[in-house]
Amino acid sequence: DQQVKQNSPSLSVQEGRISILNCDYTNSMFDYFLWYKKYPAEGPTFLISISSIKDKNEDGRFTVFLNKSAKHLSLHIVPSQPGDSAVYFCAGADSGGGADGLTFGKGTHLIIQP
């Protein structure tokens, strides 16, 4: 039972354009969401997060949008740069659920074309 779903295994975007990565979740208890970026042979690195009291959070070129009614979040990268080519993981957590970590999606491989 996948609680966090990233339905696009890969996404190709032209440099300078907007990249939109999508994520759906099924666990109603999740109220905190994160995006991680992962390069090959490295550990995931934290990118941006959002709590359910917000519907948008921005950090430079990265913006995360949360639609609680649809149980959907998206990560926008504007403008896309070659260094953004990586695997992006969406994760959800129940902030009142204690220490049992994050539940991750399977990831989306973003490829930025020159």
Add this chain to the structure above:
Amino acid sequence: DAGITQSPRHKVTETGTPVTLRCHQTENHRYMYWYRQDPGHGLRLIHYSYGVKDTDKGEVSDGYSVSRSKTEDFLLTLESATSSQTSVYFCAISRGAPGQGYEGSGAFFGQGTRLTVV
């Protein structure tokens, strides 16, 4: 970068042998996690710890045990390695439980250990 060191970084072992992976942190974070990453599965939680000697099971804990005798070290043991445990293992740390207290309270990951069981 958060001070997390995983050792070894690569290991090849034979089926049936015990294997221990080590995660060492210098951040004094309370929470520590072990995840595995497999193609088509993303990152799945194996075990986690919320303090010294306080541990609990995650989603895929069968065949694994953990110990945390000091704040800075979290050990993952495969009692009798099987080929299905061939994977990349990541340790992660966090100051608090995810989402509690402040925005950006995510987990920080180590570089990973690539384990091959032959």
